[in-house]
Amino acid sequence: MTSTIPLGSRISGERLAVLLGEWRRRGSRQGAVNLAGAIELYVRDGQLPIGTRLPAERELAASLGVSRTLIGAALDRLREDGIVASRQGAGSWISGTGARRQEPTMPSSEALFDLAKAAPPALPGMTAAVDAATHELAAYIGGNGYVTGGLTLLRERIAERYTARGLPTTAEQVMITSGAYSAFVLCLRMLAGPGDRVLVEQPTYPNALDALRAAHALPVPVALDPAIGWDFAGIEAALRQASPRFAYLVVDFQNPTGLRLAAEGRERLGGLLARTRTPVVIDESLVELDFAGDPLDGPPPLAAFAGDLSLIIGSAAKSHWGGLRLGWIRASVDLLDRLLSSRFAVDLGAPVLEQLVLAALLEPDGYAALARRRADFRQQRDVLADALREHCPDWTFNVPSGGLSLWCRLPKPMSTRLAVSAANHGVQLAPGSRFGVHGGLERWLRVPFALPADQLAEAARRLGLAVASVRTCANVPAVDVAIT
Template identity: 65%
Template structure:
C-alpha cells in the first residue's frame, strides 16, 4: 500500500490467492468471499482504497463484469463503499468491528473461534458475587494487582500443580493475551527477537509485530517440540523473549511432558532468557485431571518463566479475567509499566471468578466431559467425510489440527464461506506464512453443528480440489 492506504492490483491479487472455485458459475460470489476473508483476516484494513475495476480484473484474470458484480455484492453487504471520483474502499458493515470473524447467522457455522459457551454454574457465582460486591462499594474500586481473594485462590492452584506460589506472585489482568502484551512491552524493545513455536497463536504473532519486534519460529512438528532446535535458536539469535504454549498447544493440541519441560527450563535458565508460558488451555485436560498432569514450566526455570492464564476457555470468554504468575520483583516492574495502558481489572468479574474457583469441581468436570464428547464427534465426522485428512487426536484443548491432502488451506477457507462455514487458514498460525497443508477445526460447537459443518467443509474441499491449474488467477 502507499501512504494514503491504496493497495495495488498486483498486491491485492497476491493477497486473494486462489480465490476461484473450479467449474463454478458463481465467480462474482467467489471473488467477493475472498475479499471479505482478506478483510476479516486483517490483510485489508478498514480504509484501504481498492484498485479500479479494470486494474483488478487484469490482475486476477477475470472479466471487468465479474469484478463489478463482486464489488456490488460487497457494497450491498456494507463491506465496500464507493463514491464517484473517489473510487472504492474497505469499510465496516453497520459499524461491526472487523478484528475477528463475523457473527454466525442462522445459516453460518463459526469454526473460527475455539471458545465454548459459559460454564454451568456461572449465574450462581454471579449471584454470590453480587452480595460480596457490597463490601467493595465503599472503596475506590482500583484493585492494583487484583483482589486478594482471587490471587489467593489462583496461588493455591499453582501450588497444587507443583509450583509453590504466594498471592504476591499473582497479578490479575484482562485476559491472558493482555498479560502477554504487558510482558512483551516491558521486556522487549523495537528490533528485538521473540522466539515462538511454529505454528502458534495468531494473536500472539500480531502482538509481537505490533511491538515492532521480530518473531523467530521454531518448528513444532508432528512429533512434538524440537527442543534441540529451540536451544540452537536461542544460542544463534539471542531472543529477548520467548513465547510457549506447552499445555494443549494452540493449534496442535500437544502437551510437553515433564522431561521436556525440565530440558526447556534448563535452556532458559542457562541462557537467561525470559519466556512467557501461556496456560490458556491447561484446565481442558480431556483425559484426566490437570492436577495429575506435568508440572508448570516455571517449576523448572524459576524466575525466567512468566506464566499467564485466563478463565476464557475454562469458564467463559465474556469474563475477560486473566493473570500473570511471576516473581515479586518482576510483578512490581510490570505493575508500574501497566499504568501506561490501563489501571486495573474490573472488580465484579474478579469476584465472580473467585467464586467459580472456590466452587466444587463438578462444573469444570462437566466442561471437560462435554468437550471430550464433542472432540470425538468432530473426529468421527472428519474421518468419515474427509478420509484423506490426517490428525492426531489431542488429549486436551478444544480443536483438531488437520493435515490436508494438498496445500489448499487458504483456498478452502475462501470456498467454505460460500458453504456457510467460517474457518481460519493455517497461514494465520505461522510467523512466516505457509502452513497451507494445515487447518484448525475447533470442537466447541454443539454436536449437530459440528456434523453439519464437516459436511459443508467436505463440499468446499471437493470444489477446491477440482480446480484445474489453468483456472487460477494470474498474479
C-alpha cells in the same frame, strides 16, 4: 415458556437431593441462587433431561432440608431463565436449557458455524456465580474500584491452584489482567522493544504474533512437528544464535497443534532456558482442559523448571467463558513489581465484579463443573474426529488429549482457498497461514470442537462440500477473520 405438560419421567425429591449433592456454596447465604445454579448445571449436563417432572416443593424442601420459601425462589429463577415451566395443579418440569438467554440461532440450513474461534459458551452455573458476586460487591463499592494488581481473594485462589499443581505460589506472585492477550502485551512491553528477537513455536497462536508485529519485535520461529513435538536442538540453537529477549511457549495443549510436553521434556526445556537466563512467557490458557483427568495429576508447570525469569499467563476464557475478559500473570514478586510499574500505560486494572464472579467459580466446588466440561469437550472432540473421517477422509490429524481443536493436515496446499470456500457453505475458518510467522502452512487447518456435537457434525459435512468445490476452483481471495 411452554404450556404443554410433558410426558417425561418424574424424579423424586430423594433422588434429586442425591444428584445435587453438596449444592450450597460454603459460607454463602444465597441459597436460592446456589440451588438454581446446581439444577441448571445438571440440566445442561444432560442429567436432568427436558421433560423431567420435578418433585413438589414440599417434598423437595424436606429432601434438601431447606424451607419451601427457598425452593420457591429457586424455581422462580429457573422459570425466568426458561429452564423450568410450571402449571397450577400440574407441578413443575424441565422445559429448556436456558437458551433464551443466548442470541437466537438461525435454522440449521442457514446457520453460520464459527470455527475460527476456539472458545466455548459460558460454564453452567455462570448466572449463579454472577448473582453471588453481585451480593459480595457491596463490600467494594465504597472504594474507588481501582485494584491494579487484582482482588486478593481471586489471587489467593489462583495461587492455590498453582501450588496444588507443583509450583508453590503466593497471592503476591499473581496479578489479574483483562484477559490473557492483555497479559501477553504487558509482558511484551516489559521484556522487549522494537527490533528485539522473540523465540516462538511454529505454528503458534496468531494473536501473539500480531502483538509482536505491532511492537515491531522480530519473532524467531522454531518448528514444532505435530508428530514429534518440540525440537530441543532447534530451540537450543536459536537461544545461542539469536539471543532472544524472551521466549513465548505453549506447552499445554499447544494452540493450534494440541500437543502437550511431558514432564521429562519440561525439565529439559526449562533447563535450557534457565542456563541461558532467557525469560519465558508460558501460555497456560488451555491447561484446565485435560481430557485424561484432573489437571492436578498432569505434569508440573514448565515454570517449575525454567527458573525465576518465568512468567505464566492464565485465562478464564477457554475454561469458563470469554465474556469474563479475565486473565492473570504468575511470576516472581520482582517481575510483578516491574509489570505493575508499567501497567498504567496499558490499563488501570481488571473490573471488580468480573473478578468476584471468577473467584466464585474457582471455589473448590467449582472444579466439579470443570470436570463435567472436560467430559463434554472430550465427547465433542470424538464427534468432530469421526465426522471429519467421514466427510474429509483424506485429512489426517492426531487426536489431542486436551485443548479445543484438531490440527488437520490437508492432502494439498489449499488452506486459504478452503477457508474462503467454507465461508460460502456457512463455516468460518482460520487458514493455516495465520498460525505461521511468515505465512505458509497451507497444508494445515485448525478445526475447533467447542460447538455442540450436532453443529460439529453438520459443519464437518459442509467442510466436505467446501473441499469438493475447492478442487474445481483455481483462484480465490485470502480471508481475514478474528481468531481466539
